[in-house]
Amino acid sequence: MRLVDLTHVIEHQMITYPGLPGPEIGEHLGSDASACPYATGTEFAIGQISMVANTGTYIDTPAHRFRGGHDLADLSLEHCVQLPAVAVDGEGAIGSIDSVNIDDAAGGQRPAHTILLAAGIPIGEHPPGLGGLPAVGALFTAIPPAIHALASFLVCAFATLP
16 A cells, blocks of 8 residues: 655645635744743744635535535545545546636636535545546545534545555
């Protein structure tokens, strides 16, 4: 078995979708400030991040497109773990797809989002490294945290190859 990482590394101010702000990554509590209340030589670093949910490699739930659709807290693992993957060379073969969105971002319509999310099928977007997958035989996993009232969020995504 071999694993292929399909997750973007999140960096301060990175832009993964045009028009959305990049994440703000900083320090909530640094090692120097944490040293005071603990025993000598005991320090902690606690980071802080502020970002839009559609940053890096992320998953959309039905609530992303439909009011009343289920959110990340209600997303079942069966829809996220070890799904059969098919790699398609989309050059000229598939309409309405660009590199950062399952739909053509140039227009206002989102037919792929509408069809898939209406059927309860979550959408994983913007995974890097797809060129390393075989046409068939890989299993895809993309796991977000369970967050109530949030429709999209970044995932740890990878493919399992036989």
